[in-house]
Amino acid sequence: MFTLEEARRRYAEVRPRVDELIAARADLAELQADLATDGSSPLGGLPEAKALEARLHALLEELAEHEIQIKGYAPVLLDFPGVRDGRAVLWxxxxxxxxxxxxxxxxxGFAGRRRV
Structure with a gap:
């Protein structure tokens, strides 16, 4: 369980990996679109697409190892379990x-989001 301050610190620690995830996701989307329409891409071919997919999975696993719940990756949605006013919450x-x-x-769930 994270306090809000702990969740913010943990997020700051993993932020470089989140940025890497976002970049890899964009590269993979562009590469797949190019391959589907043109059959080639400046980003590479099928081996590069497979490598990007593997990198995405590795980054998601790494985030999960930090006790972060990954609820989505397009867009990235992260939850950090905690307690607020005696109730279980997700930061x-x-x-x-x-x-x-x-x-x-x-x-x-997400529909119940409130500002801190």
């Missing part, structure tokens, strides 16, 4: 957020 970071600025009760 929530969505791609594009500057920091962890949201939370939601576990049973409410």
């Amino acid at each position: 929530c970071w969505l791609e594009g957020d500057a920091d962890i600025e949201w939370y939601h009760r576990v049973e409410c």
Whole structure:
């Protein structure tokens, strides 16, 4: 369980990996689109696509090893289990957020997001 401050510190620790995940995801999407339409890409071919897929999976596993729940990767959505006012919550970071600025009760899910 993370306090808000601990979740923010953990997020700061893994932020370089999150940025790497976002870049690899974009490269893979572009490479796949090129291969599907033109049969070639400046980013490479099928071996490079497979390598990017493997890198994405490795990055997702690495984040999970930090006790972070990965709820999505396009866009990236990360949850950090915690407690607020005696209730189980998930401190929530969505791609594009500057920091962890949201939370939601576990049973409410993303639709129950509230500002910290």
